[in-house]
Amino acid sequence: xxxxxxxxxxxxxxxxxxxxxxxxxxxxxxxxxxxxxxxxxxxxxxxxxxxxxxxxxxxxxxxxxxxxxxxxxxxxxxxxxxxxxxxxxxxxxxxxxxxxxxxxxxxxxxxxxxxxxxxxxxxxxxxxxxxxxxxxxxxxxxxxxxxxxxxxxxxxxxxxxxxxxxxxxxxxxxxxxxxxxxxxxxxxxxxxxxxxxxxxxxxxxxxxxxxxxxxxxxxxxxxxxxxxxxxxxxxxxxxxxxxxxxxxxxxxxxxxxxxxxxxxxxxxxxxxxxxxxxxxxxxxxxxxxxxxxxxxxxxxxxxxxxxxxxxxxxxxxxxxxxxxxxxxxxxxxxxxxxxxxxxxxxxxxxxxxxxxxxxxxxxxxxxxxxxxxxxxxxxxxxxxxxxxxxxxxxxxxxxxxxxxxxxxxxxxxxxxxxxxxxxxxxxxxxxxxxxxxxxxxxxxxxxxxxxxxxxxxxxxxxxxxxxxxxxxxxxxxxxxxxxxxxxxxxxxxxxxxxxxxxxxxxxxxxxxxxxxxxxxxxxxxxxxxxxxxxxxxxxxxxxxxxxxxxxxxxxxxxxxxxxxxxxxxxxxxxxxxxxxxxxxxxxxxxxxxxxxxxxxxxxxxxxxxxxxxxxxxxxxxxxxxxxxxxxxxxxxxxxxxxxxxxxxxxxxxxxxxxxxxxxxxxxxxxxxxxxxxxxxxxxxxxxxxxxxxxxxxxxxxxxxxxxxxxxxxxxxxxxxxxxxxxxxxxxxxxxxxxxxxxxxxxxxxxxxxxxxxxxxxxxxxxxxxxxxxxxxxxx
Numbered sequence: 001x002x003x004x005x006x007x008x009x010x011x012x013x014x015x016x017x018x019x020x021x022x023x024x025x026x027x028x029x030x031x032x033x034x035x036x037x038x039x040x041x042x043x044x045x046x047x048x049x050x051x052x053x054x055x056x057x058x059x060x061x062x063x064x065x066x067x068x069x070x071x072x073x074x075x076x077x078x079x080x081x082x083x084x085x086x087x088x089x090x091x092x093x094x095x096x097x098x099x100x101x102x103x104x105x106x107x108x109x110x111x112x113x114x115x116x117x118x119x120x121x122x123x124x125x126x127x128x129x130x131x132x133x134x135x136x137x138x139x140x141x142x143x144x145x146x147x148x149x150x151x152x153x154x155x156x157x158x159x160x161x162x163x164x165x166x167x168x169x170x171x172x173x174x175x176x177x178x179x180x181x182x183x184x185x186x187x188x189x190x191x192x193x194x195x196x197x198x199x200x201x202x203x204x205x206x207x208x209x210x211x212x213x214x215x216x217x218x219x220x221x222x223x224x225x226x227x228x229x230x231x232x233x234x235x236x237x238x239x240x241x242x243x244x245x246x247x248x249x250x251x252x253x254x255x256x257x258x259x260x261x262x263x264x265x266x267x268x269x270x271x272x273x274x275x276x277x278x279x280x281x282x283x284x285x286x287x288x289x290x291x292x293x294x295x296x297x298x299x300x301x302x303x304x305x306x307x308x309x310x311x312x313x314x315x316x317x318x319x320x321x322x323x324x325x326x327x328x329x330x331x332x333x334x335x336x337x338x339x340x341x342x343x344x345x346x347x348x349x350x351x352x353x354x355x356x357x358x359x360x361x362x363x364x365x366x367x368x369x370x371x372x373x374x375x376x377x378x379x380x381x382x383x384x385x386x387x388x389x390x391x392x393x394x395x396x397x398x399x400x401x402x403x404x405x406x407x408x409x410x411x412x413x414x415x416x417x418x419x420x421x422x423x424x425x426x427x428x429x430x431x432x433x434x435x436x437x438x439x440x441x442x443x444x445x446x447x448x449x450x451x452x453x454x455x456x457x458x459x460x461x462x463x464x465x466x467x468x469x470x471x472x473x474x475x476x477x478x479x480x481x482x483x484x485x486x487x488x489x490x491x492x493x494x495x496x497x498x499x500x501x502x503x504x505x506x507x508x509x510x511x512x513x514x515x516x517x518x519x520x521x522x523x524x525x526x527x528x529x530x531x532x533x534x535x536x537x538x539x540x541x542x543x544x545x546x547x548x549x550x551x552x553x554x555x556x557x558x559x560x561x562x563x564x565x566x567x568x569x570x571x572x573x574x575x576x577x578x579x580x581x582x583x584x585x586x587x588x589x590x591x592x593x594x595x596x597x598x599x600x601x602x603x604x605x606x607x608x609x610x611x612x613x614x615x616x617x618x619x620x621x622x623x624x625x626x627x628x629x630x631x632x633x634x635x636x637x638x639x640x641x642x643x644x645x646x647x648x649x650x651x652x653x654x655x656x657x658x659x660x661x662x663x664x665x666x667x668x669x670x671x672x673x674x675x676x677x678x679x680x681x682x683x684x685x686x687x688x689x690x691x692x693x694x695x696x697x698x699x700x701x702x703x704x705x706x707x708x709x710x711x712x713x714x715x716x717x718x719x720x721x722x723x724x725x726x727x728x729x730x731x732x733x734x735x736x737x738x739x740x741x742x743x744x745x746x747x748x749x750x751x752x753x754x755x756x757x758x759x760x761x762x763x764x765x766x767x768x769x770x771x772x773x774x775x776x777x778x779x
Contacts, residue, residue, distance in 0.1 A: 027432075042428065048126065050128075056132070056133060085462055208349040211258045227285035318403050324405065501575065532606050555621060557627045694779075701743075716766070
């Protein structure tokens with residue numbers, strides 16, 4: 001029997017009901033419906049495993065839901081083109097296309113996000129879900145195997161026992177693992193254990209706290225507020241402005257409304273919730289009625305929403321086959337069983353939150369991106385191993401989310417939700433593959449990891465050290481041509497800025513070394529040019545270097561020996577194009593299909609102007625300290641010109657096996673001067689039988705989620721397109737797509753087609769003048 005709130009298409013699960021009790025059998029049971037658990041369950045079900053997802057709240061999403069409203073963060077917050085893809089990307093792209101609400105940092109998530117997830121769950125074959133269901137017990141079959149979990153469905157007086165072959169603990173607190181007898185850690189390892197730079201000298205039970213968010217509304221007229229007597233009494237400006245708690249936006253949010261220690265984040269969560277509520281009201285009272293810096297700004301603002309489900313950062317961490325330490329993200333450890341990646345900084349909040357002397361380190365330093373703390377905390381993108389998601393003490397248990405096998409210090413970066421969503425998809429995929437082959441979970445990293453990784457890539461994910469090598473992908477055997485291709489001539493400066501003679505942005509000043517990545521395709525580079533302004537009254541010298549780099553996240557200032565160096569002579573004046581005749585070829589070490597980085601060293605009198613728009617795959621960074629660079633303020637393209645122009649967007653890039661800029665652009669892009677439609681063609685020497693076609697388009701990669709507007713559809717993404725096959729002497733349409741905005745699209749034909757030529761014809765994009773594709777696969 002199937003509950004009315006479950007997906008009725010999950011036929012075949014064994015069910016018994018009596019006196020408010022029910023028993024069901026699945027292949028995989030995922031406990032916890034935050035982003036990690038949700039992605040794990042959807043991935044497992046998509047790969048054929050009968051899957052049940054159990055969530056103790058009325059909505060999916062965990063901390064990202066409309067109940068908590070924490071904006072999902074990930075690698076793209078710090079690294080250009082590092083946006084997480086796969087299931088999480090499908091969800092976020094869909095939410096932005098549907099939602100009228102802008103995404104502010106925190107507190108603004110509405111129910112459109114909840115329903116986007118609910119809709120995907122309803123449409124996923126093989127997936128059953130139970131909301132409002134708390135896990136109460138775990139029943140074992142021997143010491144090392146879970147037989148079932150027992151949950152209670154709130155408001156239904158229903159106890160449900162779920163049997164499965166594989167269980168996935170995504171509860172955050174590690175409830176299933178704890179009940180099953182797994183070893184877990186909670187608190188901070190001492191520095192002597194793993195010599196982690198961020199670890200305290202002595203081990204302790206300290207954990208990061210939980211936050212409660214709020215949102216306000218501008219009413220357009222004065223909105224008085226009187227705090228209740230039980231609200232926190234806050235009267236000291238130093239508590240805010242000298243301790244990293246800046247009430248700088250009247251719309252609300254404020255992740256720093258955080259409390260943990262001395263309360264226990266699991267057993268005393270209700271006490272924490274109450275204290276956070278007291279402080280939300282007290283903080284708003286300070287902003288509205290006491291703070292001379294904010295009273296006028298907040299005069300017309302009224303509280304519109306206060307959360308009552310704290311967003312928890314840390315509790316139990318379950319010990320797995322491998323324990324990640326902070327050395328792994330800092331040193332970008334290459335794992336053979338890499339199944340996901342991260343790129344948030346090592347963000348360890350001060351234990352106690354509002355009750356501590358200062359807020360989280362970066363905030364208390366005013367988010368100085370060049371401080372010693374930020375230099376040592378900046379990391380990634382780095383890989384995450386499958387072994388950290390497989391429990392070492394129970395044979396059929398995996399973890400995804402903030403409870404995976406990491407130290408407290410490593411959790412500072414691994415815990416953010418976009419990263420945990422990637423881990424969740426990998427875990428669900430691995431579980432389904434293990435069941436399909438009859439493998440023990442512990443054997444998957446050694447015996448099935450290549451299948452796991454290739455499957456993740458095919459499903460739209462990205463891995464740092466794996467490319468598409470799918471032997472079944474017929475496209476890899478094809479030759480590729482296109483109707484046209486764009487060339488990279490550089491990035492010009494906005495004409496109106498040049499006419500004004502004013503700086504476009506203060507970040508253009510060379511207060512520190514800055515670098516611009518340039519994709520090299522020709523093996524020849526005769527000249528590079530930059531557009532600069534000398535703000536002084538005297539001639540200035542700027543040292544310039546051209547350095548070969550391994551990829552777009554190669555932030556080493558001296559990554560490799562420079563191919564060329566010079567001193568640019570810059571006279572006083574605005575918006576001058578300065579030429580550098582470098583005369584480089586392959587004989588000098590210039591390699592086709594790679595990036596070089598053009599660096600201008602520090603001179604605060606010189607501004608290196610940004611270009612007009614973003615040239616795909618050509619990004620920039622600046623030196624933060626200690627020989628390390630980081631992404632520049634929002635990942636623009638600096639002004640530059642190259643001679644000869646570089647063919648950086650050739651059609652054969654759709655077979656590179658990589659679906660974003662990384663070691664090269666990996667993108668086919670049509671010539672913007674040629675009108676649409678534009679086409680890309682695959683041609684084989686022999687006839688192929690093709691049933692399935694999979695496309696990966698550009699878009700929604702450059703920035704993280706909250707960088708995108710309401711109803712956003714990325715202009716680079718093809719909107720209307722056709723897939724055609726050459727048969728019987730002419731092109732025949734196989735399918736036509738209208739109004740697309742998703743990045744990863746998969747189509748199964750009603751019948752296989754026999755052809756030697758296949759093409760994708762792009763009739764319209766969502767705004768960009770060029771057609772573009774990252775990958776085409778055929779099966």
